[in-house]
Amino acid sequence: MAEYPNSFQKLLDSFRRLPQVGNKAAIRFVYAVLSMSDEEVRVFAENLVKIKQSLRKCKQCNNLCEEELCNICKNPARDYGTICVVTSSKDVVAMENVGQYQGVYHVLDGEISPSKGVLPDDLHIANLLLKIDDRVKEVIIATNSTVDGEITAMYISKLLNGKPIIVSRLAHGIPIGGQLDYADERTLIKALEGRTRY
C-alpha cells in the first residue's frame, strides 16, 4: 500500500471515524481540505472544538441547546400540555421540520435495548414521569419503529398507565424497521395525524 504523508494519514484517520465514511470518501475529504483556504480550515477546526464546549442538554427536555433551556422549551407559544417523547434530539429536528407540531418534547437519549444492555435507568425516563403534572394532557410516544423503539414505547406507556392523560403513539406512515430521522415530511405528517391511543 502506498504511504501517505503523516499529516495526510492522520486527517484521513479522523475522517474515517465519521459514520459511513470509507477510505475513498475520507481521501476525497482530505483533498477537499487541502484545497480550502487556510481561513476556511481554521474555521472548520474551530467549529469542531466549539461544538463540544457550547452544546449542552436542555434542563427540561434534554434536547441539545446552548443555554439552560432549548428554544422550544423557552417558547411561550408552545403547548406545554402535549409532550412528544423521542429517542434523540435528531428526532426533534425531524419533527420540527414538519412544522405541524405545537407541543413540547422529551428526549430520552436512547432506547431500551436488552441486547445492547441499555436499561430504562440509562435513559431519561424518570424525569419524564416527574414532568407529568396537571397541565399535561397528552404524551405522544414517538420512539423509532424498530424493536428497541417499540420496547421503549411499550415500557413508557405502561408507566403512564393510570395517569389521567392520553398516551398515544405515532402510527401510520413510519415504515416498519425505519428510523424517524430518515422519514420524509409527508410520512411524518401522516404519522402525527394518525397517532393512536395505547
Place this chain on the structure above:
Amino acid sequence: MAEYPNSFQKLLDSFRRLPQVGNKAAIRFVYAVLSMSDEEVRVFAENLVKIKQSLRKCKQCNNLCEEELCNICKNPARDYGTICVVTSSKDVVAMENVGQYQGVYHVLDGEISPSKGVLPDDLHIANLLLKIDDRVKEVIIATNSTVDGEITAMYISKLLNGKPIIVSRLAHGIPIGGQLDYADERTLIKALEGRTRY
C-alpha cells in the same frame, strides 16, 4: 425549518463543504462528533490545521509530501529512467497501491481544459521537460481517459516528440471483471485496436 443551536449549525456548514456531503450526512457527522471524546475531537481539529501547515509539494515531482522530496523521489531503489506523468497526487497513490511500478512520477496538478480555462502554463509541464535528461528512457503518460486528460496527453506527447525517449500511454480497454455488453462503443473500439496475442 427547525433551528439547530448555533455551534451545531456552524459545524454542519463546515461538513457540508466536503464533497458529496448533503444535509443528512452532515447532520450524522455532527452527531458523531458530539459522541466523540473531547480528546478525539481535539485531535481531529489539530489534524485539520496541521495538514495545511505540514504538507507541501515535492520539489522534484510535485507529489504531496512533508519534506523537500517525497518518499518516492527519495528512494534510491526507484528507477529514475521511467517517469509516470499523472494528473494529481491521488493518481500516484492509485498507481502505488498496484505495487507493480518501479519508476518515479511527475504530478501535473491538473489537466489542460479549454472549457475551464486551464492552459498548459497553469500545469507543471515546463519542469517535466527540464527533467528529461540522458538518464530518462521512458515517459508513461497516465492522465485520465477523459476529454481533458486526452488533450493533456496529446499535448505532452507532442512536446516530447523528437527526444530520444519512449513516450507511452496507459492502455485503454475493458476493465478487469467488466462485462462486454456494459462497455461503451469507444472503449470496445480501443480494446479491439489494442488486442494482444495469446
